[in-house]
Amino acid sequence: MENYAINSLKITLFIFCSSILYACSSHKDTAGSRAMQNLTSRYNYIYNSNVILIEHQQELTEGYADNYDEILPVYVSPEKYDIFNSQPSESMPAMDEIIKKARVILLEKSYGNYVDESYLLLGKANFYKQNYFNATEYFDYTAKTFPNNKKSYVQALDWKARSLMQLGKYSEAALVLDTLSITISDLKNNKADPLATIAQIYIHQRMATEAIGALKEALNANPTGAERIRWTYILAQLSEQQENYPEALFYYRKVEKSNAPFEMYFNANLNRIKLNAFMSGVKINKQDQLLALLKDDKNEDYHDQVYYQVAETYARDGDYDQAKKYYKLSVRNSTKNAYQKGLSYLKIADLNFKHFRDYRGAKAYYDSTANTLPRTYPGYELILKKNQNLQYLTDRYEVISWEDTLQSIAKLPEQERPAKINLLANPIVEPVKTTETYAMNTFQPGYDNRTKNTNASSSFYFANSNALSTGFNDFKKKWGNRKLESNWRQSIRSSAQETIQDINKSYSNNGKVAANPDSLPVTVPDTESKVKLITAAVPLTPELLAISDQKIIDAYHEMANFYLQELNDPKEADEIYQILLDRFPNNNRLASIYYGMYLVNKTLDPAKSEMFKNKVLKEYASSTYAKTILDPSFSLRQSEMEVTVNKQYNDLFDLYEKKDFNAVIQRVDEVLKANPENYLAPQFAYLKAIAIGRTSHVDNLTTEFEKINTSFPDDKLIVPLVKEHLAYINQHLEEFKKRQIALIDFDPNEPKFFGQQFPVTVAVKNPVAENKPVKSEKNIETPVIPKAVTPGKPVVPVKVVGIFSTAISSIYYYVVHVADASLTLSSSRFGIGQFNRGNYTENNLRHQLKEFDNDQLIFVGNFGTFDDAKTYAEGINPQLKQIMKVPANLYKSFIISKENFEKLSSKDILDKYLEFYKNNY
Structure with a gap:
């Protein structure tokens, strides 16, 4: 009997276990299967996955600064997510384990109640x-598939909005949160997290009042302890803002x-x-309270x-000297x-920029700021722009x-x-000090640390490459891009110091520029060479003194205009204009200076403004400045007129190229009769003459040539060319x-628009009015304009x-970049040829065309040095308005070496x- 009972129990247990195994192993929709799937899903998968998520969030919070x-x-x-830099994590074991568990639910337990949670x-x-x-995508699918499960639906919308914000899609996230805010209005529980997410979108949209309201509701919805503290601090920040x-004080407490x-x-x-100090208005005590924390x-x-x-x-009290002192501390x-x-670097830079008007000091601190703050800092691009713009001023001070x-x-x-x-x-x-010098040298990139032990783990600092790299980065963050030179800590130096630094900074052993500027140490030439360099630069003759004065005049004038137009600092601009007038009362920029002082x-000082206005109107009545004062719309009308005149000239030039010379003569007479004072009148007259x-x-x-000389005596483009033509004609008059x-x-088969060449033996033909080379009896390689020595100018x-370098080249080009490939530049190149023949008769200057899909480059060469090209640019740039028959906003000029040009x-x-x-020239 006892054996029978035991056997019956065994049979019952076997059937029960088999049923359980069948329910677990069979993927079908039965009551037993659903019950078993719910049991295993909840405790084997969902619970464990949530524990992993909580632990990961804690680790993330603890590691976040x-x-x-x-x-x-x-x-x-x-x-x-950053489209350029972000790389999704390929392997995160904890998250991979959650994904694995969720997929098991979807594949094997899809008839349970936890499919929504698995998604x-x-x-x-x-x-x-x-x-x-x-x-x-997962959160979107969950929200659309399980709209009736309020808990999952709210979570899905909440996390979808968070994901969109991580992608930077704030407008899409805002739409999702609009739906979420309507949904949670009826909920009694689980409202804290979605309300906090809504507060986050408000913070991003700078809607502080709305964010405060959402966070207060979130705090009333029973968040966790850590969330409550964090959100309270954010409430304090928003209230202070x-x-x-x-209220801010209440939340901080x-x-x-x-x-x-x-x-x-x-x-x-x-x-x-x-805030206590600020609210109490106590000026003596508040700093002491803060300093007590030290x-x-x-x-x-x-x-x-x-x-x-x-x-x-x-700074809030207006004591900027003390503010600067403590920012430095x-x-x-x-x-x-x-x-x-x-942030402290930025504050010092802003104080120098706005209050002390120490623009060179500001430049140094903006440089350090850009090297220290992350690129994600709001306004980082503006900091870079200020930094680059202030270099413009620094160059002119130098x-x-x-x-x-x-x-x-x-x-x-x-x-x-x-x-x-x-x-x-x-x-x-x-x-x-020797140690400081050595440390400075080793901080520089490219320094060759020739030590016996270069292992990174070496205890000797200067043998440890990782330590050196860290040290250099720390130095750069603290001091910015300082050059290795005497008194390197000084951002502002005397003129004598600056001269010494300029002379010493740039020579290698042979007096040539080092191939790598970061390679140290750099030796300077011998004293005798430096003496010769400085002696040659001293302006001992009236001509050299006039050139030196003009450089100073131009530098002051450019600085004043920069303060006025770029930095919007009229007070500083006024001071620079006044310095310029005091030092050079009869300079060649008076019309522009008087107009600037008027502005x-x-x-x-309205009375002073009126005085300079009258000076412009009286002494420079025919200038653009006077016309602009009398008619503020003059510039706009002038631009419209220039477009019309350019078109007229281009149309006439097309007729000239088609050899319809009679039509050219007739049309020029019509244009000059209708508008005799247009700015291209000399060129119209020249086109008629040829x-x-x-x-x-x-x-x-x-x-006709004589008429041009008489009618346009001040013209610097056509008149020199006409005089050359007349001299040539008189030489070969018979x-x-x-x-x-x-x-x-x-000869239409000859290449047009080349400047004249002057080889050894010339077959005499008439080059007048031709933009083509005079033929030589043998092929001679295009010579380069001889290199000119510019005395006193240090090599940089x-x-x-x-891919670009400032290395010295044997060939340089002057380039005019036109930002429109659809424009015909024949007439503009013709104008460049006119300038070259009138001003560079004996130099072998060629001008050619290089085209891109949407841009064109007219390049002029060959120049033997950068300074030769710069001298050419200084001569032609004031004439570009007359030379280029395209809108002024579509072209700009620059200088480039042959090596750099070939990379374009x-x-x-x-x-x-x-x-x-x-940035470099």
Whole structure:
């Protein structure tokens, strides 16, 4: 009997276990199968996956460095997606385990009640892996498939919005959150997280009032302890931003009394002291309260923030000297917070820029700011722009400093000059400590650390490449891009110091530019060479002094215009204009200076403005400045007129190329009769003259040329060319008189628009009015304009950026870039040929065309040095308005070496060179 009972129990247990196994293993929709799937899904998969997610979020929060100088993010999330740099995490074991568990539910337990949660798990795992596109799709599918499951539906919308924000798609996220806000209005539980997400979109949209309301609702919806503290701190920040200081103070105190992380506690305490002082209006005590925090050992790592807040209180009171002092202390005491150091650099730069008007000092601090703050900092691009613009001013200060130094030497008695020059060539400087010099050298990229042990783990600092790299980066963050030179800490130097640095900074052993500017050490030429260099630059003759003065005049004038037009600083512009007038009361920029003084004093000093207005109208009545004062719309009408005149000229030039010379003569007469003072009148007259030369005797041609000389005596483009033509005709007058038609050698098969060549033996033909080379009896390689030595100008180090280099070349081109490939440039190239023949008769200048898809380059060469090309540019640039028959906003000019020019193969590369040219030349 007992055996029977035992056997019956075994049979029953076997059937029960078999049933369980069948229910578990069979993927079908039965009551038993659903019950078993729900049981295993909930405890084996969902619960464990949520535990992994919570642990991962805690790890993410603990490793995240909050920036308390900005509104904290509501949630600590992975990095945002960057289309250029972001790479989704290929392997995250914890998230991969969640994905695996979720897929088991979908594949084997799809008849249970946890399919919606498995899709949510897939979305969250992809979110933390930074696969935000995939996460968005999973959350979107969940929301659309399970709209009746309110808990899953709300979670899906919430996390979909978070994923879209990580992708930067804030407008799409806002639409999702609009739907979410309607949905959660009826919920009683689980509202904290979605309300916080809604607050986050408001923060991004700078809707602080709405964000505060959403966060307050989220705090009332029973969030976790850590979330409650974080959201309370954000409420305090938002209230402070809204200038609701009592409420901000209330929330900061709540954070202080909570179990907040120490850094959050410290910042809440710091902000509480700051707001208390600000609200009380006590000016003596508030800095002391902040500085008292320095006495607490726990705050050792936060001294930089304390000094920063002290500086902020001084800045708010208008005590900018004290503010600058404490910002510098903040920089000096920054041990781990690079963001805080960058903010302090930025504040010092802004003080120098806005209040002290120390633009060179501002340039140095903006440089350090750009090297320290992350590129994601709001306004980072503006910082870079300021940094680049201030280089423009620095360059001109250096020109003035250099020329002033040379002129001061020229004023000395002759017997005293050698001693001064020798002092400049061989300055007496205090020796730098050996360790500091060595450290400076080794901080530089490219320094060859020839030590026996180069292992990174070496305990000797200078044998450890990783330590050196870190040291150099730290140096660069603190000091910016400082050059290795004496007194390198000084951002502003005397003119003598600057001259010494300019001379010493750029020579290798043979007096040539180093191939790699970062290679150190760089030796300077011998004292005798430097003495000769400086002596040659001293302006001892009236002609050289006039050239030196003009460089100073141009530098001051460009600086004043920059302050006025770019920096919008009329006060500084007025000071520079006044300095220029005081030093050079009879300079060649008076019309422009008087007009600038009229503009800057409109608000500063109306009476002074009126005085300069009258000076412009009286002394320069025919100038553009006077016409603009009398008629503010003059410039606009002038631009419209120039477009019309350019079109008329281009149409006439087309007729000339078609050899319809009679039509050219007739149309020119019509144009000049209707508008005799148009700015291209000399060129119209010249086109008529050479058309006459194509159809009649030389006497008629010379008559027209003489008319041009008489009618346009101040023209610098056509008149020099006409004088050259007349000289040539007079030299070969008998040959010309034998002809019935003066200009007969028009050969369409010859390449047009080349400047004249002057080889050894020339077959004499008439080159008048031809844009083609005079033929030689043998092929001679195109010579290069001889290199000219520019005395006193130091050689600058080679700079390499990408594929471009400032290395010295044997050939340079002057280039006019036209940003429209559809324009015909024949007439413009004809004008360049006119300028070349009138001003560079004996040089072998050619001008040619290079085309891209949407751009054209007219390049002129060959020049033997950069300075030769620059001299050419200084001559032709003032004439470009008359030469280029295209709108002024479509062209710009630059200089380029042959090596760099050959790399210009597309518009993108051209744009990169233009940026390179702007920054380095």
